[in-house]
Amino acid sequence: MKTIQFASACLFASLAAFASFGAQAADTQPAxxxxxxQKLDVKQVIAIQEEAASPFDCGIVNARMDYLDSHGQPHSVAYRKFATNCNEGG
Structure with a gap:
């Protein structure tokens, strides 16, 4: 039983390290x-970020999506969107 728990913990740690590496690799590359x-080959979204706006403002902000394509290669795309505050009734 302890062997299964240890193997599960090792698997979880390696997956967390891989996800962290993917996020760091995407941060270093320009969007x-x-x-x-535009056609995007998105297999897995790693992160979505948007410019910090006033918590009371609802408007258009710059955003970035970091993702892995179907071959596991990291990519980033920059776009404009309504601020998250707009979705929260702000």
Whole structure:
């Protein structure tokens, strides 16, 4: 029983390290600007970030999505979107 728990813990730790590495790799690469109709090969989204806005403002902000494609390669795309505050009734 202890062997199974140890193996599970090792697997979880290695997966967490891989996800952390992917996020760090995506942060170091410049984001490609998105254009309407662009085809994206997104297998897994790593992170979505947006510019910090006032908690009371609802408007358009710059955002970035870091993701892995179907071959496991990291990519980043920059785009504009309504601030998260707009979705929260702000």
């Amino acid at each position: 490609e600007p998105y254009h309407y109709g």
